Amino acid sequence: MPELRSFLSGGGQTAELIRAKNWAATPLGDIRTWPQSLRSALSICLRSAGPSAIFWGDDHLFLYNDAWAAMLGDRHPSSLGLPAREVLSDIWETLGPQFRTVIENAEAVNRVDALLVRNLGGATFDSYWSYSMLPVASEDGTIGGVLAQARNTTEKIMRGRRDALMLRLADRLRLVSDEEELLAAAVELLAGEMDVGRIGYAEANEDKGVISVLHCAVRHGMRDVCGEFPIPKFGDSINDDLHAGRVIRIEDKATDKRLADPKVRWRYDAMGVESALVVPIVSGARCQAMLFAHHNEARIWTAHEEVLLRQATEQIWRELSRVRAETALRGSEERYRRIFEQAHDLILTADLDQIITDINPAVAAAIGAPREEIVGRSIRDFVSEKGFDQTTGMLREKIEHGGTTHHTLDVVARSGRMMQWEINSTLTQDKEGRPIGLHAIARDVTERRRAEERQRLLVNELNHRVKNTLALVQGLALQSFKQGRDLDEARAAFQDRLAALAAAHDMLTRENWEGATLAQLAQEAVGHHNAREERILIRGPDLVLSPKAAVSLVMALHELGTNAAKYGALSAPAGRVTLGWRVAEGERLQLEWRERGGPAVTAPGQRGFGFRMIERALASDLAGSARIAFEPEGLVCGIDAPLAEAAPRAAA
């Protein structure tokens, strides 16, 4: 029949199914009896590229093209020829009135992105459609059927919703700096989009074998499952899917074969889970975290929900990493800040123009100015001109050759005090390795350098004193062993003089080389003559003599005592010596050694070294005069010296 071929030909697979179907048993009757109006409309329908359908007759019997067949899935071809009320039973409540409008009023119905809540196979889900329903007139002028064209716009609508939601999520999370707050915000936002019993974020540690639910939002009577658990057996292949980062969909616990094991199913029972959608995140070949949606009823998880969770999981994971890194950084910054604040070492940073950008309190203390008066100023302000040339040279060195420079820099405190800082400094670099500034750690070595210098001077001084003492010993030897003297006598005199010198030094060492009192000195020099009875009367006020005057005086008194014992008052049993001193007018020290009761006195023809030394040494070391007189009753030695030279601490 040429007419049959003409209206079914080129109509694709569905057209063939229509041709093959036995229509005689249906209200449409044998296909050869179909009216021309139906044939024409069906012809248009079958040749349409987009989903197109004809609903014909009183029961709106359903005929459709290949594109519509694709939308029907496994309900094709069984739906062919069924009444619309049956095929579209889940949405007939919405569509029924629209069919009536088209047929009774001969009006077209057009809808754009209209929500149709589908319920197929027991699962309810939202779907969006843009469709048109056109009246098709039959031969008698009445409306014989409806030509429908429909496009499922759910994906477009959902993508728009997801995009908006992800944008909101990004906006919301970007401002959050706290982990708890971030998870709460993210999960609540998702819960607003998906009407499920429980939605939450969990972290896994596969090495430790634990899973921690960090946050969840619940409704429909489901309970919170936050906490840490050992990773359970979630069911056949499910644990592997988690490990591999594959999305896990459980639409109906009751029929899901992966959960057949009672021990597995029991876990789902315990959590009240009938359906679940889990999106894991894998990093470093380990499952790190997951976003999960649980529901207490069987549920078909839409592509939209899966994509939404996948996008959200990635977003949360990223933001959480950021927040944690920031928290760790804050922690480590705080630790370093504390070290910086408490370091005894001087720490400062500067930019490449040598403007100081930060200092630690040690620097402020060393400079003697508060932080605000130092930061923002040039290094130039705190060093000499030469010092600034030095730091500029070091900076150039670091920029050209890198590394750390070590140098000693003269730094000027606010008080003008010069300091010496030993500085180690290195460039600070940005992420690309370009120098952006420098940081320096320094130590104030002023005191150490001073101590080293003191030490050096002290060692030099010691050397000088030792050599001087040797020269003194040389003098004593040369004088004691002058030609013509009896060798035994000379040796004895030399030994006594050495002993006296040693005693004087001992005493000064005891007194820390700060001088000794005159009474102490006298006792040291001539005390041994008083061993049995007091033959030398020592009288005078307390006066501390300078070290040099002290040594001279001990030597002089030693010579006087030796002479008195040999030739003078102490050589006769009744002889006595008075050693007295006083501070006379004009801040002068006057000291007198007066002998009496000894043998008759005669002035020696040639003055020996002893007397020469007394006169010379005392005169020079005390910057005064010493005079020896041989009076008839005995020898008298008078010394007159300014107090300032002999006893500087006693002088005003």
Add this chain to the structure above:
Amino acid sequence: MTLEGTRVLVVEDEAIIAMTAEDMLEQIGCTVARVAATFAEAMAAADEGGFDVALLDINLNGTPSHPVAERFLALGTPFVFATGYGSAGRGEEFGDVPLVAKPYRIEALAAAIEAALGSHREYRSG
């Protein structure tokens, strides 16, 4: 060269050492023109003159005697440093000045004085 009759100023704060130096100088034919025991005395003696050469202790009672040495240089007076410090204590500007170490050896003292007078004469004639 003989030192006979050479007049010497001894600048030494330690009397016994000064006396030793005097004895030694007399043994080598010099005359001790004057002994100065303090910085002030030494400066006065340098200005007053009346000696041919000076024996100058590098440290006078704890004070470096460099100003006295500078005065000698300024006046063209030959002098010898006497020191217990070793050559380090002399100071760069006095690098040419002869040095005699303490304790003295009579030969070293004579040689140092001769050197001071000799270089001075060369300087004068040159």
